[in-house]
Amino acid sequence: MCSAMARRAMACAMAAGALTACNSIIGNGNLEGPVGDGGNMPGDGCSGIGCMVTNCAGQAKPPTSVSGIVRTPDEMLPVNNALVYIPTDALAPIIDGPAARGCASGAPFVHAFTDVSGHFKLVGVPSVANLRLVIQVGKWRREITIPAVTDCGELVLSSSQTRLPRSSAEGHVPHIAVTTGTADALECIGRRVGISDSEFSRGNGTGRIHLYAGAGSPTTMLGSETLEPVAALSGRMSQYDMLLFSCDGRPVGRPPQEVRDFIDDGGWVWLSHLNANWLAQPAFPTVATFDVNDATQIPPAVAARIDTATPKGQALADWMAQVGAASQGQVSLETGHNTCSGIETAAQRLVYFDPPVSSGLGGVQLLTWAPGSGGRLWFADFHFQDPIPFKQVFPTECESAELTPEGKLIAFQLFDQPTCLP
Numbered sequence: 001m002c003s004a005m006a007r008r009a010m011a012c013a014m015a016a017g018a019l020t021a022c023n024s025i026i027g028n029g030n031l032e033g034p035v036g037d038g039g040n041m042p043g044d045g046c047s048g049i050g051c052m053v054t055n056c057a058g059q060a061k062p063p064t065s066v067s068g069i070v071r072t073p074d075e076m077l078p079v080n081n082a083l084v085y086i087p088t089d090a091l092a093p094i095i096d097g098p099a100a101r102g103c104a105s106g107a108p109f110v111h112a113f114t115d116v117s118g119h120f121k122l123v124g125v126p127s128v129a130n131l132r133l134v135i136q137v138g139k140w141r142r143e144i145t146i147p148a149v150t151d152c153g154e155l156v157l158s159s160s161q162t163r164l165p166r167s168s169a170e171g172h173v174p175h176i177a178v179t180t181g182t183a184d185a186l187e188c189i190g191r192r193v194g195i196s197d198s199e200f201s202r203g204n205g206t207g208r209i210h211l212y213a214g215a216g217s218p219t220t221m222l223g224s225e226t227l228e229p230v231a232a233l234s235g236r237m238s239q240y241d242m243l244l245f246s247c248d249g250r251p252v253g254r255p256p257q258e259v260r261d262f263i264d265d266g267g268w269v270w271l272s273h274l275n276a277n278w279l280a281q282p283a284f285p286t287v288a289t290f291d292v293n294d295a296t297q298i299p300p301a302v303a304a305r306i307d308t309a310t311p312k313g314q315a316l317a318d319w320m321a322q323v324g325a326a327s328q329g330q331v332s333l334e335t336g337h338n339t340c341s342g343i344e345t346a347a348q349r350l351v352y353f354d355p356p357v358s359s360g361l362g363g364v365q366l367l368t369w370a371p372g373s374g375g376r377l378w379f380a381d382f383h384f385q386d387p388i389p390f391k392q393v394f395p396t397e398c399e400s401a402e403l404t405p406e407g408k409l410i411a412f413q414l415f416d417q418p419t420c421l422p
Helices: 003-012 021-025 046-050 186-192 258-266 273-280 311-322 405-414
Strands: 065-069 081-087 109-112 118-124 131-137 140-146 155-156 176-179 200-202 210-211 242-245 267-273 287-292 304-306 330-333 342-343 348-353 361-369 376-380
Touching: 081 118, 109 118, 155 361, 176 186, 186 200, 186 242, 186 405, 258 267, 258 273, 267 273, 267 287, 273 287, 304 311, 311 348, 311 405, 330 405
Parallel strands: 065 155, 176 210, 176 242, 200 210, 242 267, 267 376
Antiparallel strands: 065 118, 081 109, 081 131, 131 140, 287 342, 304 330, 304 348, 342 361, 348 361, 361 376
8 A cells, every 4th residue: 555655756756637556556455545636645544545636637638448339249330328437446256147137337437328329438537557348248258457547538448348248158148048940030039239159058058148949940950959949938038137038920928927927027139020929828917919820921021110108219210320221210021910909008218100101000019018126028029030041050040231220129128127226
C-alpha cells in the first residue's frame, strides 16, 4: 500500500494529470493512490481504483470516458439494453437454470446501459493500466482488459472488443436447449449470430447449446452423432436458461405443464407457429385466440406493423429500423401465418398484420407473456428458416445469408434479457 506521505511525494513528481507508481500495481482492492489531477489528493479513506479518477474538470478538460457499441457475437447486430461496467472485485459465477438471475457482480464502480444502437459511454473512468470492463446482458457475459485509457479524453473501443462472447472460452453463454423442426430450423439462430460450432452439442454434451431432434424433423444429426429425440428434454428443462421449440409442421403434444413450470421459475421460452396448441392447454392462461387448423394462404413478403404502444414495442421498432429491417414501424415477413387472430389482456402484442397494409390480412405475428416471476414466453406465428430438404446434419442445413427480418426479430428477443444491478 502507498502511504499518505509517499502519495504526496509522488504527486509532486507527477506531471499534471499523469498517474505513476501506484498505477503499476493497481488491482489490490485496498490500494490507495493519487487522483492524478496535478496535486489534489483524496482523503485517507479513499481506496482502490476509485482514487484513480482524474479530476479533469479542475483542468478544464472533459472527463475520462470509455465508449463503444455492444454487438452480437458475430459483430453484425447492435445489442439494446446491455449493461457495461467496470468491476472492482472478482466476478461471481453465473448459475445455470431458470431460478438464477443474470445479475452484475464484481462491485461495479461505474456502469451504463446501451441504447437501441448498442452505444454506451462510461464517464468518470479510472485512469489505470489494464482496466477491466464487463459487457453483460442477462446471462451473456464477457470481460475484457483495456491496456490504457485516454486521460481526460474518450477512448472508443472497437466492435471486436465490445461484442458478446462466441464461446464459453471468451465468457459466459446461457445454457440453451433448441429443438429441430419439420417446418422451422431454430437450431440455426445461434450459429447465425456468431456462436461457435464448438458450443453446439447433443442433450448430454458439454456445449452450451443442446440440440434435440423434433418429431419428424429432417435434421437428426450433429456431425456424426445422432440427436436425442425431443422427448428426452422432459425432466431436463430445469438445467437450462432458455428453450426454443421449432415448428414441427403440425400440432405436436408435449408436456405444457413442464414448460409452464419452467417459465414460472424464471425461464425464457420461444414457441414457433404450430406450437400454439400448447397455449390452448389448461397449463396456460388464455393469452390469445388461436386456430392451428387455419388454412389461409399467406403471400410472400407481407407487410406487418410493429406495435409501438409500449416501451418494449417502441424499442423493437427503433432497433429494427437501426438494422435495416423495418421502415416507419413496418416489417416485411416472408414466413408469416394466420394461426393467432388476437391477444387477451394477459399478453403483449409486438408484431401484427394490419389489413390496410397487410394485403387485407389480420392476426398477431409476435406476442409475449410474462407471469411476473421473471420468466417470459414468446410466440411467433412465423418461421426463422424453412429446413433445407435432405439436409440431415447440423450445421449443413443452416443458411449463411444475411438474417431475414424474421431472423432479426428473433435475434432481438434472444438478447433482450434483463440484467439486474446489485
